[in-house]
Amino acid sequence: MRGHDLFDELPRTTSACQEAAPDTPEARIRVEYRDLDSLPTDALCVVRGVGAAQQVSSAPLTIDVHLQRFGGPAAEVWYANGPVRAGRAGFVRYAHDDELLVGVVEEDERAHGSLRQAAETLYAAIRKFQQECGFPHLLRMWNYLDAINEGRGDAERYRQFCVGRALGMDKQVGRLLPAATAIGRQQTTHQLQIFWVAARTAGTAIENPRQVSAYHYPRAHGPVSPTFSRGMIAPDGAVLVSGTASIVGHVSQHEGDAHAQLEETLRNIAALTAHASARRGPARQRNLLKVYVRDPTLVPMIAARLQDAYPDASPIFLAGDICRRELLLEVECMQI
Numbered sequence: 015m016r017g018h019d020l021f022d023e024l025p026r027t028t029s030a031c032q033e034a035a036p037d038t039p040e041a042r043i044r045v046e047y048r049d050l051d052s053l054p055t056d057a058l059c060v061v062r063g064v065g066a067a068q069q070v071s072s073a074p075l076t077i078d079v080h081l082q083r084f085g086g087p088a089a090e091v092w093y094a095n096g097p098v099r100a101g102r103a104g105f106v107r108y109a110h111d112d113e114l115l116v117g118v119v120e121e122d123e124r125a126h127g128s129l130r131q132a133a134e135t136l137y138a139a140i141r142k143f144q145q146e147c148g149f150p151h152l153l154r155m156w157n158y159l160d161a162i163n164e165g166r167g168d169a170e171r172y173r174q175f176c177v178g179r180a181l182g183m184d185k186q187v188g189r190l191l192p193a194a195t196a197i198g199r200q201q202t203t204h205q206l207q208i209f210w211v212a213a214r215t216a217g218t219a220i221e222n223p224r225q226v227s228a229y230h231y232p233r234a235h236g237p238v239s240p241t242f243s244r245g246m247i248a249p250d251g252a253v254l255v256s257g258t259a260s261i262v263g264h265v266s267q268h269e270g271d272a273h274a275q276l277e278e279t280l281r282n283i284a285a286l287t288a289h290a291s292a293r294r295g296p297a298r299q300r301n302l303l304k305v306y307v308r309d310p311t312l313v314p315m316i317a318a319r320l321q322d323a324y325p326d327a328s329p330i331f332l333a334g335d336i337c338r339r340e341l342l343l344e345v346e347c348m349q350i
């Protein structure tokens with residue numbers, strides 16, 4: 015079974031859905047990377063890394079990410095536009111206003127028999143929730159799991175995760191794959207944590223002209239292609255860039271050379287965002303960057319280069335393992 019058997023209607027380098035109308039008032043994305051010394055009163059959701067979790071959060075939804083932070087702001091705050099409702103439905107904790115929904119599932123994978131089964135079960139639960147919640151359009155997803163590179167060949171945990179994810183997603187959400195990140199933790203939690211942002215209206219999925227679409231990766235990278243888009247133009251025109259690494263075509267570049275991997279990653283982000291601007295109008299005002307690195311001693315080098323390339327971005331640096339063992343770093347980006 016291949017990703018493109020499951021999602022064979024997906025066009026290669028284009029949107030799978032109708033064109034988003036830029037700057038419509040729906041689904042306004044207001045998000046900041048910031049410290050939590052004074053907690054904002056209009057938060058929809060706070061996402062925070064290891065170390066910040068001791069503080070009490072009064073946000074309607076708080077997501078504690080078990081990745082060590084090595085620099086940058088302590089949290090990612092998604093702001094509400096108007097009244098918020100929060101609750102729980104089965105595995106899903108969520109909060110939404112009238113425009114956006116943030117949801118999260120966090121399960122001990124051992125309770126589901128295997129990582130693959132946990133991914134399938136949780137993605138099926140997310141699909142069902144999304145069909146019923148009034149915010150059917152997935153824009154962006156994050157997946158965090160333990161020991162992502164453990165296991166050989168197709169038994170590698172990342173590949174097993176991809177199989178379960180594709181089975182659980184099914185074709186119904188495959189017509190418009192969200193932008194995504196999938197990262198491995200460097201400590202054991204046994205938790206499969208998935209969170210996402212969804213809207214009432216569809217965004218526009220975009221692909222990177224320098225890269226083979228992940229959902230068309232060849233067999234060499236696993237039994238089922240990863241089911242995500244390279245980026246999503248949200249209904250309000252914000253560009254949500256998936257985790258981006260040193261891959262050209264479908265091949266990892268610059269093995270063992272963090273410096274060159276960073277440059278290749280920045281070229282990929284630039285290509286994707288240029289492609290997005292061509293579709294949607296000029297670049298947005300603000301960039302937000304989140305960096306995942308295997309080895310935290312690389313942070314000063316990466317920080318210096320990002321300061322140069324994106325002076326406004328206040329990057330968050332997190333320790334994490336990338337889903338291919340030869341990749342040393344990955345960068346995700348939001349242009350809002």
Ligand code: 3EB
Pocket residue numbers: 157194195196228240241242256257258259261337338
């Ligand atoms: C890549 O481009 C690097 O499986 O959800 C980046 C972003 C990567 C998301 C995912 C994987 C995912 O293939 C890995």
